[in-house]
Structure formats: C-alpha cells, structure tokens
C-alpha cells in the first residue's frame with residue numbers, strides 16, 4: 678500500500694483510517710498530523726498509526742488526505758504547499774473547489790476532491806470523487822484504492838455534482854440517524870423502555886435496508902407491500918404525507934447542497 682498522510686485526525690480521518698486498517702493497510706504506512714496530542718494518542722492506540730503536529734515536517738507521502746474543516750483548509754494548504762513533493766492530494770472538505778485548493782497549494786494540480794461519509798468506518802461508505810483535468814488515470818486508480826477500502830466510489834465528471842453528493846450521501850447518514858432517533862422516541866412514547874425502544878428502531882432500519890438492498894423491488898414497491906389497504910401503515914404514511922415529510926426531505930437536501938456551494942464561494946475567495 679502507498680504511504681498516506683492525513684492532515685487532521687478528527688471524525689472523518691478516523692473513519693477512513695479505520696476502514697483502511699480493517700482492509701489490511703499497514704499502520705506503518707499511515708501517518709496523521711493534528712494539533713491535539715490526545716487525539717493522536719487515541720489514533721495510535723486504536724490503529725497503531727504514527728502522528729505528529731502541524732509544525733513537524735511532512736513525511737514523504739504518495740497521498741496526502743486533507744481532512745481539516747473547510748474553514749481551516751486555506752491556511753493548512755498554504756502551509757503544506759512547499760513540502761508536498763509529488764503527492765496526490767485528496768481533499769474531503771465540504772464545499773471547497775479543486776481550483777481553489779490548487780491555487781492554495783501553489784499550483785499543485787494533482788488534486789482529487791472527494792465527499793466521503795462516516796459509514797466508511799464500517800467499510801460501507803460512499804465517496805463521491807471529482808478529478809481535475811490534470812489528474813491522470815494512475816492517480817485515479819490510486820484514489821480508487823484508498824477510497825475503495827472504505828466503501829463504494831462514484832466518480833463524477835462535473836464538479837458541481839459533488840455538492841449534490843454532499844447533500845445526499847455526505848450529510849445523509851445524519852438524516853438516517855435523525856429518523857432512527859425519531860423512531861426510537863416514538864417507541865418510548867408507546868411505553869417501551871430505552872433498551873427495547875432502541876432495539877425496535879435500529880433492527881427495523883437494519884432489516885428494511887437489508888431487504889431493500891437484496892430485493893428486486895424498489896423502495897416504493899417495498900413500502901406498498903407493507904401498506905395494507907385500510908391498515909395501520911396507511912394511517913402512518915398518510916400522516917407523513919399530510920405533514921409534507923417527503924417535500925421537507927427534498928428541501929432539506931437542497932439546503933445542504935446550497936450550503937456546499939456557499940462554502941465554496943465564501944471560503945474560496947482569496948481576498949482575505
């Protein structure tokens with residue numbers, strides 16, 4: 678496997694590292710740079726990876742994964758620019774466009790913009806990936822190997838699609854967890870204790886997703902098969918429709934995509 682350095686050792690880096698290690702990557706090939714010594718210590722304990730502070734020299738790397746907050750990316754990139762060498766840069770920051778990043782990296786154009794998601798931790802992630810014009814097929818293959826270790830990869834040819842991917846699969850796990858929380862609260866309202874409520878909600882999600890993935894039927898057909906005419910499900914689905922839940926979900930995802938575009942505009946400017 679290639680030598681990979683993560684800049685930022687937070688939630689997402691940890692998820693990707695966890696996925697890579699579970700897939701057999703050698704911990705000695707993975708290095709993390711983060712200002713928090715405690716976070717580095719936790720990553721070292723959990724995965725055996727080495728770590729360092731942002732003031733340390735960047736180790737020679739085949740791939741540098743930028744996993745800091747979008748707001749931190751400009752300063753971090755400008756700091757790294759002189760020491761990147763020939764590394765392929767993979768940015769997972771929401772919103773930040775490949776051309777902004779290349780500029781901050783002093784004209785480094787081997788840049789892939791990626792939107793992963795946290796199920797990466799259990800190798801069930803989905804990463805949307807966009808390669809700029811100067812990323813060649815061997816760089817794509819290298820990015821595929823890294824991202825493929827944590828789940829599915831969807832390459833897009835237009836960078837604008839990454840904002841849509843951010844809104845659906847990047848932020849999407851939070852929408853699903855939100856629904857799970859709500860279903861658990863509904864179970865509590867039916868009088869079940871917390872443990873049973875959690876089990877009812879989680880196993881229902883797990884079973885429904887497994888069924889959907891393994892079935893020839895689409896989600897709408899599967900829903901119809903649960904919904905007996907004049908029965909209980911129909912009453913619940915009618916309540917969802919009356920409260921315009923479907924339209925709310927579509928509008929919520931559109932708001933997330935708009936925020937991704939807005940982050941790119943706000944943070945991509947070079948005026949400050």
Ligand SMILES: NC(=O)C1=CN([C@@H]2O[C@H](COP(=O)(O)OP(=O)(O)OC[C@H]3O[C@@H](n4cnc5c(N)ncnc54)[C@H](OP(=O)(O)O)[C@@H]3O)[C@@H](O)[C@H]2O)C=CC1
Nearest residue numbers: 685686687688689710711731744745746747769770771793
């Ligand atoms: N969470 C998610 O589900 C997803 C997040 N993303 C994107 O991934 C990126 C990271 O998100 P997430 O992991 O949630 O964020 P976190 O805040 O958990 O992780 C960012 C880490 O970077 C550290 N950091 C700050 N400055 C530096 C520096 N100069 N050098 C090295 N490390 C630094 C932070 O330290 P400190 O806290 O001390 O500042 C923190 O540990 C974001 O850009 C986000 O848009 C993409 C897909 C999904």
Ligand SMILES: O=C(O)[C@@H]1CCC=N1
Nearest residue numbers: 770771843847848849
């Ligand atoms: O909320 C965010 O901005 C990041 C990007 C997608 C998921 N988390």
